[in-house]
Amino acid sequence: MSTTEFFVDDSGPPPRMLVLWCPDWPAVAGAAAAGVPANRPAAVLLGNRVVACSAVARASGVRRGMRRREAQSTCPELAVFAADEARDARLFETVAMAVEELVVGVEVVRPGIVAVPVRGAAGYFGGEDALAELLVDHVSGNAGVECQIGVADGLFAATLAAHRSMFVRRGEAGEFLAPLAITELDQPGAERGELVDLVKRLGLRTLGAFAALAERDVVSRFGAGGLLAHRLANGRAERPPDRRRPPPELTAEKTFDPALDRVDAAAFMAKSLASGFHAGLAAHGLACTMLGIYATTESGEELARVWRCAEPLTPEGIADRVRWQFDGWLRAVPGARPTAGVSRLRLVPEETVEGASLQQGLWQGGEGGEGGEDGVAAERASRAMVRVQGLLGPESVFTAVLDGGAGPGERVRLVPWGDQRAERDPPGAAWPRRLPKPAPATVLAEPMPVRVLGPAGDELGFTARRELTGRPCAVSVDRAPTRAVLDWAGPWPVDSRWWTAVERPEHVRLQVLLAGAGAAALLLRGTGRESLKWTVEGIYD
Incomplete structure (x- = not known):
């Protein structure tokens, strides 16, 4: 059968x-x-x-x-x-x-x-x-x-x-x-912001005006995403009825020994399980829009929750929902949480759609494309990263996120692979005291201590008005010869955490160009006017 x-x-x-x-x-x-x-x-x-x-x-x-x-x-x-x-x-x-x-x-x-x-x-x-x-x-x-x-x-x-x-x-x-604003289409998780903005610029301000368009015209102009939004605006189902029930083998199941009783362990497990679950659906040309999460504890308790999504779930979306659900179960109020750890977990595709929109397109390769060789390579790289995490732990692979900040070391934040790469602070904002371009080619994870020397060989500091106490003539690094300064710029005051009432040390930044073989430009940071300490914050090529 x-x-x-x-x-x-x-x-x-x-x-x-x-x-x-x-x-x-x-x-x-x-x-x-x-x-x-x-x-x-x-x-x-x-x-x-x-x-x-x-x-x-x-x-x-x-x-x-x-x-x-x-x-x-x-x-x-x-x-x-x-x-x-x-x-x-x-x-x-x-x-x-x-x-x-x-x-x-x-x-x-x-x-x-x-x-x-x-x-x-x-x-x-x-x-x-x-x-x-x-x-x-x-x-x-x-x-x-x-x-x-x-x-x-x-x-x-x-x-x-x-x-x-x-x-x-x-x-x-x-x-x-019909009379509601067209912006109602852009519900959280639907990612229809660009579509809504385009429809508004075309003069369609209400859902009724958008629904009045011919379906053929909507598909030719807006594609599959526009067709789904058009169905919603007409009060119809998001997609035509799916007459297929996913085969039982697409259910992903995993047992745990010892049982899972910590959210961080469950989050790590969810990444690999979600990847295999999504791959199994994709192999059958399907994508999941309603995910059933079923768990059994060591004491025999049965836990279940169903998550519905407007768009087909990605591996990251599946992993997030499993992690959120474990967080809800394991950290519930006393009396509502399970009495033992989770020993078995099942992921069930309660509702699926055709996965054609997730498959590789024939003409999607090349620059900027997500399909073709670039898409295959990205998918292979993602699986390799998950494999490394499985061997070495979730904190073994990181990806960088560019955030806002005044200093170069403040603008880069490392996020574990697979976690959400959301910006905490807008990188394009007008940050006060931001360094002028270009940025240092190398930003040191551990700042290197140095001494900035004046004409008489004395170490320079800065005044209460954030001005240097002399002209920089040389820079001395531990276990390295002292090098002369050809040119310099600054200092620039650094106002950090100015909104807090806690007393904070004073900072300045200084750029110096060094003489000698392999001439280099350094970004220096001076901390504390009373007990001054200079460090190398970045290196320019």
């Missing part, structure tokens, strides 16, 4: 969904993790900009997109937290568990949103209104958070309905969506 099964053809409207949404969840989770009271304004920052804020903060004038300094000047008592998806997912597990106590088939869309099929649950509890009222009371009482509920045909329409606490009648999702 073939391992492929067929579902009943369903060309009607998408299934009716109930979405429970916890507003401003990143800010709520950040405040809860830090023990900040709910009545204090709170905001979450990424790249020095506000990406989420509480209702109390909005009432004080804080808005998404504000810079940190602007938000804090608008609301001085604002509590600020860094963006942390793992924290958001861990704390949201309490909400998902509360929903699961009443209904089955809970799907976590992302931290802050869960979806539930309405059919069955509404009939059992006496209708959609009764089900929604019961869920709101139960989540508020057991998880201690505020939530809103929306019901509509399809996940996309139900999510927007939840933002407005609305119940959209069956078959009227298109009419509900």
